[in-house]
Amino acid sequence: FCLTFFSTIEISAEDFKVTYPADLPNEAIEISHDENGELLRVTVNRWTDRVKTDEGMAYRTFEQGYDYSKKQGFIYTFDENDNKIGEAWSADIDGMVTREELMVAFDLFKNNETVKNHFSETDMQIILHGGFNFQDNSECNAGNRCVHVFASTDKVAILAHSIVRLSDSTVVYPDFDMDKEAWKNGKRRGMK
Structure with a gap:
């Protein structure tokens, strides 16, 4: 079985703080x-x-x-x-990500050039979310420990959305599902 957690933290140019500690996954044993x-x-x-x-x-x-x-x-x-x-x-037994792993994913996400370009689109405080496991038949096949990471603001639901591959510390899909017009209109992929 696999448990997935959704976590939220807020960042700004100089600030990186936990917004909802209860949303963060458990620390590693x-x-x-x-x-x-x-x-x-x-x-x-x-x-x-x-x-x-x-x-x-x-x-x-x-x-x-x-x-x-x-x-x-x-x-x-x-x-x-x-x-x-x-x-x-x-390779199919990976379990939920830990708090420490999610912090690594957040750091990789924040430092990715494509993601930084999205951050430059706002002067509002940016909130990071993440922790959902992700698997596909390409960059994130079994054993690669990939997770979703999102950025939003109080006014923009999805400012950036990436898939981070923790197994080699890579942002493999920096612009995952990022049709901003569709997000604005509530018509992103899979929604009617």
């Missing part, structure tokens, strides 16, 4: 970086459940996360004594 400070592995969720085993009903603890070097998600299984007894790896 565990996170590691390589020698260059790039994300290496993130554990996004940990839960305990009672499950049926060969020996009967037992409590198991599960951890879900993503490994950037492998471009795969994982689910680890632990017994009642917290010993790891199983693991599953797949």
Whole structure:
């Protein structure tokens, strides 16, 4: 399963603050970086459940996360004594993004030249939103950990909309679904 969060923060030329902290995803349970400070592995969720085993009903603890070097998600299984007894790896297991990952996506978005051009269209305070996972059969195929990032103002619903590929810190679609006239008129793609 996959949970998706929508988060909002406000920025200005010199200001970057959280507007709605409750909208931000949870912080990582565990996170590691390589020698260059790039994300290496993130554990996004940990839960305990009672499950049926060969020996009967037992409590198991599960951890879900993503490994950037492998471009795969994982689910680890632990017994009642917290010993790891199983693991599953797949490009399709990626889970929700963490607060730390979303902040990386926001930074990549804010520093993209195409997005900066959209920012120059307003003198109002800009609000960033994001966190929805995205997958396609091209730049964001399974294992690439892509997320939507949006910018808006109090008067413009969508100032900029990009897809950020976290696996290699790239804004792969800087102008995703950006027909501004359609957004203004409420007739963006998929709407009648």
